[in-house]
Amino acid sequence: MENTWIRFLLPDDEYKRRNIMSYFAEAAILQLGVLVIMLILSRTGLISMDSELVLLLLLFGSAAYIGIRYILSGMEYTDIMTEKxxxxxxxRIAVKSITFFLFFVGIYSLFYLFGAVSTSPVAILGVSILGAVIxxxxxxxxxxxxxxxxxxxID
Incomplete structure (x- = not known):
């Protein structure tokens, strides 16, 4: 595993690295299955989708699958053992989310003030709040x- 080109994406912890690699493998197999099903459905004429859209959905779906599996695995915070x-x-997570919100609004507002984007301030706030909440x-x-x-x- 040390000779793989993907090692820069993986954590140093062996347990986390092994689990994440299995999540990548699961996502790839699911992606292949969905791609085969989509190919069969498109050849039979049951659905017609743009190929770029299908590829983007597969890419997003794979990334979402890996992220959700990692979040639900419970291996992110290994040192959290007590209520305190x-x-x-x-x-700390709340502060990080609020900081993200403020930073996002600040940067986006600068782009808005200098005319680089023409999105309404309400949309800027909506996207910022949504991002911080997620x-x-x-x-x-x-x-x-x-x-x-x-x-x-522990128990």
């Missing part, structure tokens, strides 16, 4: 699952 550590990390939910779900898993290991 959980609350501290939850607070960031918080995914991090919190991972933290919660990791905490529960770590607590089970």
């Amino acid at each position: 550590a959980f609350r501290k990390e939850r607070k 960031l918080f939910i995914t991090d919190y779900a991972s933290l919660r699952r990791s905490y529960q898993k770590n607590k089970e290991l």
Whole structure:
């Protein structure tokens, strides 16, 4: 595994690296299956989809599958064992999400003020809030699952 070109995407921890590689393999097999089904359906005339759209959906679906599997695996926060550590990390996640929101709004507002984008300020706020909420939910779900898993290991 050390000789793979994908190693820059993988963590140093052997357990995490092995699990993530299995998630990549699962996603690739699912992607192949969906691609074969889509090919059969398009050849029979049951559906007609643009090939670029199909490829983008497969790419997004694979990335989403890997991300969801990682979040739900409970291996992100290996050092969260106590309620106090959980609350501290939850607070850090909230601060990170708020910082993301402020940074995103700030950068996007600069582009808006200089005329680089013509999106309305309401849309900027909507996308920023959505991004911050998704960031918080995914991090919190991972933290919660990791905490529960770590607590089970201790008991």
